Amino acid sequence: MAHQEKETSGLEWRITLGDGSSKSLVPETGPISRIWMGLKGLMAGLVLKVWKFLNKAWDIGVDDPRKVIHCLKAGMALTIVSLVYFTRPLYEGVGGNAMWAVMTVVVVFENTVGATISKSLNRVIGTTLAGFLAFGVHWVASQSGQKFEPLIIGASVFLLATAATFSRFIPSVKARFDYGALIFILTFSLVAVSGYRVDKLFALAHQRISTIIIGTCLCILVTMFICPIWAGQELHALICRNMDKLAGSLDGCVEEYFDHNGELKDSDKHPDKKLLGYKCVLNSKTTEESMANFARLEPAHGRFNFKHPWQQYLKIGASMRSCAYSIEALNSCIDSENQAPEFIKKHMSNVCLKVSSNSSCVIKELAKTIKTLKKSSSIDFLVEEMSSAVQDLQNEIKSLSNLLSPAELLLPGSKETEKTTSTIHLLEVLPVVSLASLLIDISSRIQDIVKTVEELANVAEFKAEADDKAKQNQANINRIVPSQQNDDQQTMKALERV
Amino acid sequence: MAHQEKETSGLEWRITLGDGSSKSLVPETGPISRIWMGLKGLMAGLVLKVWKFLNKAWDIGVDDPRKVIHCLKAGMALTIVSLVYFTRPLYEGVGGNAMWAVMTVVVVFENTVGATISKSLNRVIGTTLAGFLAFGVHWVASQSGQKFEPLIIGASVFLLATAATFSRFIPSVKARFDYGALIFILTFSLVAVSGYRVDKLFALAHQRISTIIIGTCLCILVTMFICPIWAGQELHALICRNMDKLAGSLDGCVEEYFDHNGELKDSDKHPDKKLLGYKCVLNSKTTEESMANFARLEPAHGRFNFKHPWQQYLKIGASMRSCAYSIEALNSCIDSENQAPEFIKKHMSNVCLKVSSNSSCVIKELAKTIKTLKKSSSIDFLVEEMSSAVQDLQNEIKSLSNLLSPAELLLPGSKETEKTTSTIHLLEVLPVVSLASLLIDISSRIQDIVKTVEELANVAEFKAEADDKAKQNQANINRIVPSQQNDDQQTMKALERV
Numbered sequence: 002m003a004h005q006e007k008e009t010s011g012l013e014w015r016i017t018l019g020d021g022s023s024k025s026l027v028p029e030t031g032p033i034s035r036i037w038m039g040l041k042g043l044m045a046g047l048v049l050k051v052w053k054f055l056n057k058a059w060d061i062g063v064d065d066p067r068k069v070i071h072c073l074k075a076g077m078a079l080t081i082v083s084l085v086y087f088t089r090p091l092y093e094g095v096g097g098n099a100m101w102a103v104m105t106v107v108v109v110f111e112n113t114v115g116a117t118i119s120k121s122l123n124r125v126i127g128t129t130l131a132g133f134l135a136f137g138v139h140w141v142a143s144q145s146g147q148k149f150e151p152l153i154i155g156a157s158v159f160l161l162a163t164a165a166t167f168s169r170f171i172p173s174v175k176a177r178f179d180y181g182a183l184i185f186i187l188t189f190s191l192v193a194v195s196g197y198r199v200d201k202l203f204a205l206a207h208q209r210i211s212t213i214i215i216g217t218c219l220c221i222l223v224t225m226f227i228c229p230i231w232a233g234q235e236l237h238a239l240i241c242r243n244m245d246k247l248a249g250s251l252d253g254c255v256e257e258y259f260d261h262n263g264e265l266k267d268s269d270k271h272p273d274k275k276l277l278g279y280k281c282v283l284n285s286k287t288t289e290e291s292m293a294n295f296a297r298l299e300p301a302h303g304r305f306n307f308k309h310p311w312q313q314y315l316k317i318g319a320s321m322r323s324c325a326y327s328i329e330a331l332n333s334c335i336d337s338e339n340q341a342p343e344f345i346k347k348h349m350s351n352v353c354l355k356v357s358s359n360s361s362c363v364i365k366e367l368a369k370t371i372k373t374l375k376k377s378s379s380i381d382f383l384v385e386e387m388s389s390a391v392q393d394l395q396n397e398i399k400s401l402s403n404l405l406s407p408a409e410l411l412l413p414g415s416k417e418t419e420k421t422t423s424t425i426h427l428l429e430v431l432p433v434v435s436l437a438s439l440l441i442d443i444s445s446r447i448q449d450i451v452k453t454v455e456e457l458a459n460v461a462e463f464k465a466e467a468d469d470k471a472k473q474n475q476a477n478i479n480r481i482v483p484s485q486q487n488d489d490q491q492t493m494k495a496l497e498r499v
Numbered sequence: 500m501a502h503q504e505k506e507t508s509g510l511e512w513r514i515t516l517g518d519g520s521s522k523s524l525v526p527e528t529g530p531i532s533r534i535w536m537g538l539k540g541l542m543a544g545l546v547l548k549v550w551k552f553l554n555k556a557w558d559i560g561v562d563d564p565r566k567v568i569h570c571l572k573a574g575m576a577l578t579i580v581s582l583v584y585f586t587r588p589l590y591e592g593v594g595g596n597a598m599w600a601v602m603t604v605v606v607v608f609e610n611t612v613g614a615t616i617s618k619s620l621n622r623v624i625g626t627t628l629a630g631f632l633a634f635g636v637h638w639v640a641s642q643s644g645q646k647f648e649p650l651i652i653g654a655s656v657f658l659l660a661t662a663a664t665f666s667r668f669i670p671s672v673k674a675r676f677d678y679g680a681l682i683f684i685l686t687f688s689l690v691a692v693s694g695y696r697v698d699k700l701f702a703l704a705h706q707r708i709s710t711i712i713i714g715t716c717l718c719i720l721v722t723m724f725i726c727p728i729w730a731g732q733e734l735h736a737l738i739c740r741n742m743d744k745l746a747g748s749l750d751g752c753v754e755e756y757f758d759h760n761g762e763l764k765d766s767d768k769h770p771d772k773k774l775l776g777y778k779c780v781l782n783s784k785t786t787e788e789s790m791a792n793f794a795r796l797e798p799a800h801g802r803f804n805f806k807h808p809w810q811q812y813l814k815i816g817a818s819m820r821s822c823a824y825s826i827e828a829l830n831s832c833i834d835s836e837n838q839a840p841e842f843i844k845k846h847m848s849n850v851c852l853k854v855s856s857n858s859s860c861v862i863k864e865l866a867k868t869i870k871t872l873k874k875s876s877s878i879d880f881l882v883e884e885m886s887s888a889v890q891d892l893q894n895e896i897k898s899l900s901n902l903l904s905p906a907e908l909l910l911p912g913s914k915e916t917e918k919t920t921s922t923i924h925l926l927e928v929l930p931v932v933s934l935a936s937l938l939i940d941i942s943s944r945i946q947d948i949v950k951t952v953e954e955l956a957n958v959a960e961f962k963a964e965a966d967d968k969a970k971q972n973q974a975n976i977n978r979i980v981p982s983q984q985n986d987d988q989q990t991m992k993a994l995e996r997v
Contacts, residue, residue: 058669068668076661079688080653086692087649100689107660107685151585155578162605163574170566171556187605190577191598194584287785326781329821330828333940399926427932428897430925435936438929442831 068112070228075110078223082106082216098208105216110224114302115232115295117224120180121217122298127184128213132206134161135192139202154193162186176294233296233305236289236314237371240321243285244368244450246278247321247328248361251443253278254331255357258436259350276332282318282325289318304374310460317371317453324446327439334436341433345401349433352390352397356440359387360447367454376463384451391444394437401430566610568726573608576721580604580714596706603714608722612800613730613793615722618678619715620796625682626711630704632659633690637700652691660684674792731794731803734787734812735869738819741783742866742948744776745819745826746859749941751776752829753855756934757848774830780816780823787816802872811955815869818951822944825937832934839931843899847931850888850895854938857885858945865952874961882949889942892935899928 062069085099109124111117142153165186168174174182192206224230253276296311340346363383370377457463560567583597607622609615640651663684666672672680690704722728751774794809838844861881868875955961 054669058665061668062665069665072661072664072668075664076657079660079684080657083653083656083688083692100693103688103692104685107681107688155581158581159574159578162577163570166570166573167556167560167567170559170570171552173552183605186577187602190581190601190605194581194601195598284784286782323827326824326827327831329824330937330940333825333944337940395926398929401925427899427925427928428893431896431932431936434925434929435933438933439828442828442835446831 067228067230071112071230074223074227077227078106078110078219079103081223082219085215098205098212101209101212102216102219105213106220109217110220113230113232113235113292113295114221114224115292115297115299117220118298119177119295121221123178123181124184124213125210125217127178127181128188128210131185131188132192132210135189136202136206138193158190158193161189165189176290229302231296231299231302231305232292233299233309233311234303236292236296236311237305239285239289239292240314240317241368241372243282243318243321244364244371246281247325248364248368249275250277250279250325250328251331251357251364252361254328254335255353255436255440258331258335259346259354279325279328279332282321283329285318286322289315310457313453313457313460317450317457320446320449320453324443324450327443327446331436331439331443334432334439337432341431342429345430345433348401349397349437352394353433353437353440356387356390356394356444359383359390360440360444363387363447363451367450370454370458370463373466374461374463376458376465378466380451384448387444387447391441394440398434398437401434565726565728569610569728572721572725575725576604576608576717577601579721580717583713596703596710599707599710600714600717603711604718607715608718611728611730611733611790611793612719612722613790613795613797615718616796617675617793619719621676621679622682622711623708623715625676625679626686626708629683629686630690630708633687634700634704636691656688656691659687663687674788727800729794729797729800729803730790731797731807731809732801734790734794734809735803737783737787737790738812738815739866739870741780741816741819742862742869744779745822746862746866747773748775748777748823748826749829749855749862750859752826752833753851753934753938756829756833757844757852777823777826777830780819781827783816784820787813808955808958811951811958815948815951815955818944818947822941822948825941825944829934829937829941832930832937835930839929840927843928843931846899847895847935850892851931851935851938854885854888854892854935854942857881857888858938858942861885861945861949865948868952868956868961871964872959872961874956874963876964878949882946885942885945889939892938896932896935899932 082102082105085102105124109117109120111120138154138157142150142157145153165182169179169182188209192202195205257276293311293315296309299307301307341349363380366377366380366383370380580600580603583600603622607615607618609618636652636655640648640655643651663680667677667680690700693703755774791809791813794807797805799805839847861878864875864878864881868878
């Protein structure tokens with residue numbers, strides 16, 4: 002094959018020149034073909050990039066179809082508001098200012114109902130306030146003669162723009178009225194300045210405000226009645242999801258730690274995704290805060306009242322984050338170079354796994370409490386279980402002392418030979434012991450989460466679970482903690498008392 | 500006094516009625532005075548609230564005067580653009596569309612140069628792109644007869660608005676072109692729809708784009724030439740500041756831990772602020788990312804080139820955050836209920852304090868490296884110092900084994916009485932040991948920070964420190980670690996080799 006190819010490429014065209022000699026024509030790899038090749042490469046790269054981009058977009062859509070629905074809703078709202086242009090009576094009604102309705106829809110339409118309401122309120126209030134103020138300034142300016150008019154208007158624009166811009170730096174204003182302040186500046190300068198030209202200022206303002214109201218009402222109606230996405234519900238679901246992730250990470254990390262050099266190491270489970278769930282908890286602070294801000298504005302929806310204590314969710318989120326920080330430290334134990342000897346790990350693994358599984362049971366139960374909006378009947382019991390597991394862990398650490406050798410025993414001397422096989426150094430125990438201490442820390446942080454969730458249950462007046470459910474739970478608990486047959490009998494009694 | 504008061508309040512007015520009897524007049528606490536009192540209370544509350552708000556605003560201004568300067572700049576830009584309205588030739592030049600220039604200034608003017616450039620680019624590109632597309636659609640629609648025209652325009656608005664809204668969900672688009680996508684939808688619908696009414700579409704588009712360019716240019720000029728705030732410089736300063744805070748927290752936490760029951764406990768130092776500095780590091784991810792995004796767009800400024808590797812700062816930030824998570828765990832050791840006995844703490848305090856002070860020295864040196872944009876000549880030495888301190892700590896933990904009692908020795912038996920005074924349980928050592936293990940963990944995370952900073956130094960081609968500076972450093976180091984006279988001689992040699 003190689004020979005044939007060489008022969009083919011050996012073929013050449015020759016041209017006979019005027020003087021009888023012939024000259025070979027080199028196959029053209031000149032500028033044109035090179036540009037062509039370059040272009041082809043560029044095009045291929047571009048197509049690949051676009052393809053990747055589209056693929057990513059497709060994944061996002063498949064991952065959360067509600068995003069696609071939101072986009073369709075946005076398109077619909079915009080198409081509806083465009084009708085204002087096409088229906089003559091409406092268009093005349095707003096005196097050719099239909100543009101403002103379109104602008105309002107584009108700017109105000111948001112993903113969640115709460116965000117849309119918030120932006121709508123901001124826009125309407127900001128516009129109205131600025132409009133009135135601009136009127137006032139305009140009246141004062143017009144009273145003070147032609148010379149001073151631009152001066153007064155210019156000074157007022159400067160002062161109010163400066164003040165409103167500054168207000169956006171104040172955290173409480175920024176959280177709720179950032180957009181309103183922007184609209185305030187915008188409207189004030191437009192009205193104050195354009196008033197110098199347009200005589201029928203009142204009609205203009207009236208039309209602008211009515212178009213804005215048309216736009217905002219349309220947006221609110223569309224977000225609220227067509228596949229609504231409620232900020233409150235989203236916040237609620239986010240907290241539940243994060244709790245499950247936290248529980249998964251905790252379980253996963255401890256399991257991974259004790260299996261690290263064990264039999265499960267190379268099996269095709271995918272630990273990374275589950276293990277790193279806690280990172281979502283670390284990064285969700287901003288989302289939680291904005292959701293809580295929007296949720297306050299939403300009417301009663303689903304199982305939530307208008308006055309549902311959304312702020313309490315932020316406290317729950319904060320306590321979860323505090324727990325996630327410790328899980329991050331726990332996670333770093335897995336990758337640490339210093340690992341305890343295998344037999345110590347084995348020695349400690351059962352009790353550590355018990356603590357982690359009991360802890361994650363508590364978190365899962367809390368997630369269930371929030372999900373169902375019902376007070377859990379078994380949470381006290383589960384917390385007690387966790388505490389007793391922690392107690393066991395502490396006892397186990399105490400008993401590790403038996404295995405530890407005072408250093409002098411290891412000096413070349415009398416008892417060395419008979420002790421070396423069974424004794425170990427503190428430094429060797431250190432990795433497992435610090436893991437254990439992190440687990441103890443985590444369990445105390447979980448109790449903080451329990452407290453914040455209980456507060457929520459009290460403030461939001463969660464109902465107690467039905468009795469038959471309690472029995473079902475009991476069965477679940479028996480399944481979850483199958484190793485402790487003795488304790489379970491106490492459990493039954495405890496549950497009967499509940 | 501009490502008697503007198505009682506007498507005064509005992510005083511009463513009596514009225515003689517027609518039938519000779521008299522009736523006491525109860526002092527009027529009727530509805531009017533109650534409303535008055537209520538109003539007074541309300542007003543006082545309102546005044547107090549406004550006063551508090553203004554106080555807070557004042558504090559923000561005093562805390563960062565550049566915010567005030569930004570607001571003045573915004574006011575100025577807006578006043579300048581308003582001049583377009585007052586100067587007749589300019590106003591006529593843009594055909595009465597001066598409004599768009601004002602809007603552009605309000606919306607585009609941002610705190611940092613990079614953010615302003617980013618929004619300007621987004622606005623100009625979004626408007627232009629959407630304008631051209633809308634022209635095309637308009638032409639197609641006008642060719643297809645009066646019946647289909649609104650249909651085609653409506654469908655195109657729906658499709659493009661849906662697509663553009665969806666694009667805002669894609670992270671890479673959201674980070675850079677979120678505002679552009681919004682402006683695209685806005686302009687497209689405005690032009691496509693209003694084209695149905697306004698005949699001189701081309702002139703309109705031309706005017707709109709020129710007003711937008713006037714507005715954006717004005718904004719960019721003002722942000723860039725009057726007390727400019729560069730996103731790059733801000734990012735740079737943020738990273739340096741966070742590093743110092745991290746070092747401060749680390750030092751503070753360990754000192755606080757070992758002083759917890761000690762003499763410094765009730766002194767009037769304010770540990771909280773310094774201790775909690777690491778929280779700033781935890782919460783600055785979003786800020787860092789947006790700053791890095793804006794910094795890419797900024798021209799060369801100060802000591803930074805146009806192609807300064809801002810993305811590397813994000814890596815440094817991430818490694819700092821990872822360190823801060825461990826400091827969070829460290830911080831929880833302080834408040835933990837389980838504290839080691841005082842004598843163990845004393846035993847460990849020196850070596851732990853050495854690790855923490857050496858670690859924080861490394862961080863401070865890194866902060867200096869970034870601050871000065873010069874490769875540090877002493878960083879290798881400092882890292883070695885830190886490692887040797889960690890080694891010492893590990894040795895100290897090993898030696899703790901001497902103090903530990905195997906449990907059997909404590910059983911009522913032979914050696915008990917002579918051992919109990921000097922021996923301790925593993926459980927008692929646990930808090931200090933887990934603190935130590937966290938310190939070891941932190942020192943390894945600091946080495947990650949060192950790596951990321953070194954990468955930055957290489958990519959950004961930092962110059963080496965001058966030799967005389969190295970000597971100065973040496974003097975500093977001698978001051979920082981005064982306790983190790985023996986090591987210092989080695990230090991000298993090491994530094995001479997550097």
